[in-house]
Amino acid sequence: MHNKSLKQLSDALHQGEMTSVELTRHFLDRINQHNGELNAFISVTDDLAMRQAIAADERLQSKTAGPLTGIPLAHKDIFCTKGVRTSCGSKMLDPFVSPYDATVVEKLGAAGMVTLGKTNMDEFAMGSSNETSFYGPVKNPWNTERVPGGSSGGSAASVAARLAPVATGTDTGGSIRQPSSLCNLTGLKPTYGRVSRYGMIAFASSLDQAGPMAANAEDAAMLLNAMSGFDERDSTCVNREVPDYTATLNDSLEGLRIGLPKEYFGEGLDPAVAAIIETAIKQFEKLGATIKEISLPNTNLAVPTYYVVAPAECSSNLSRMDGVRFGHRAENPKDLLDLYQRSRGEGFGDEVKRRIMVGTYALSAGYYDAYYLKAQQCRRLISNDFQQAFEEVDVIMGPTAPTTAFKLGDRTNDPVAMYLADIYTISTNLAGLPGISIPAGFADGLPAGLQIIGNYFEEARLLNVAHQYQQATDWHRQVPKAFQ
């Protein structure tokens, strides 16, 4: 049951071969059995799931069901979920039971999907290993001594171990794509503004975007269909028609022009990962694509620029966590300043504090031009590189991450080393472009992902390219032994 695609599950539900209640119970049992080992879930919402499953079965019976009705999923614990703790991986929000639903939660609920629970994540989505979570690290199902990646590490681990058929994630600098790469998933970060950010706890508002984390491209397309679309409650959401992302999955790749940025194959890339990517590219040539080397000359600016823009925006966004209206409050504050300082000092972990301080410094009087303004200009240069490249090619390909999953604890003492590993994913957030990571092979039993970047609103093309590759390969069908 847990190795079926969303399409297969949907067909089985519609044909009455199984009920949503049975399916939901199956996944809840798997979570119960395996979550102790993986720590993928912060909250398991059994009661909510069973209520939604019963309602889904009624819709299926009365023939008012859609393609996703009755299918369970896991939400990253960054999405506000009414009546459910929404912690964002932080002690600060450990007591926070959301009074409302995020638009993504609302839309998927309206589609009839069943919420199994809320997945573990780096605190406020700040991290690339899921080790900054207040609830402890998530383990990679492919090797439990290794990280699943981050920040959507719990979503990645839950789908990789088939504890959920599919999950939501968010991506500010690679937080959907990098864990998808490290856990052998298909994870898509849509164009900025494609999916509503309403009720998605803000980290860096000009970069944050939600997307699907799935076992394959078709599943991702089905989920994206239901997640996307205009929302009045998010002022940066784009009012533009949503195509049916499943409709073009089978288009031919004949004549597809692929660009390989030379900056993505240089120093720092693990040779084993490089070999996997080269093999994947050859497969695309067999499918009729042509390859061209391109250059994204300002790639070296991406990490530095990101570490101004993201901390600056996070320092502003996280100022709402003040111990007054919701969340953690320090005991016996002696005055208001003490209330703010100790509530925040106790509620936030080290990485979040570091980023708030970097952002506060960058935005403090006298430094704005040197940091934030300069970063916004560098951002334009990075974006211009991509637009120039897209005059010659249809999609850009390269590795998602420079290595496979690293060991727990290996990089926790050196924040900058952790940041630099996001080199291939960060640029697309700065430019606002869509990017997808798909399973491309294994090195020493650990998966590595191929990243495909498209121009604005080319999600359908990315999914088509990914799906065609998955028709010719079976990397995406590999499941870690302990969870088959």
Place this chain on the structure above:
Amino acid sequence: MSLEKSDVEKIAHLARLAIDESSIPDYARDLNNILSLVEEMSSVNTDGIRPMAHPLDANQRLRDDVVSETDQRELFQSIAPKTEAGVYLVPKVIE
């Protein structure tokens, strides 16, 4: 430039973050490492480059100034650390 202990204390104060005295050297080291990473930006000339605030250069959408939400004060205050008679309680601000 390099941040000193007093700079870290000042930044933590501006950010309203209580941090342990003993962890200040670690924060100073980490913040300096991050700022030297960021320093790479100064290697490029950005004169005349228009800053990019929104990836699609979209303008802020405005809505009509009409009531769109209902009163949910009780629900919202049910999750607050401390309330009384419909207001949020904080330590006394004015003596």
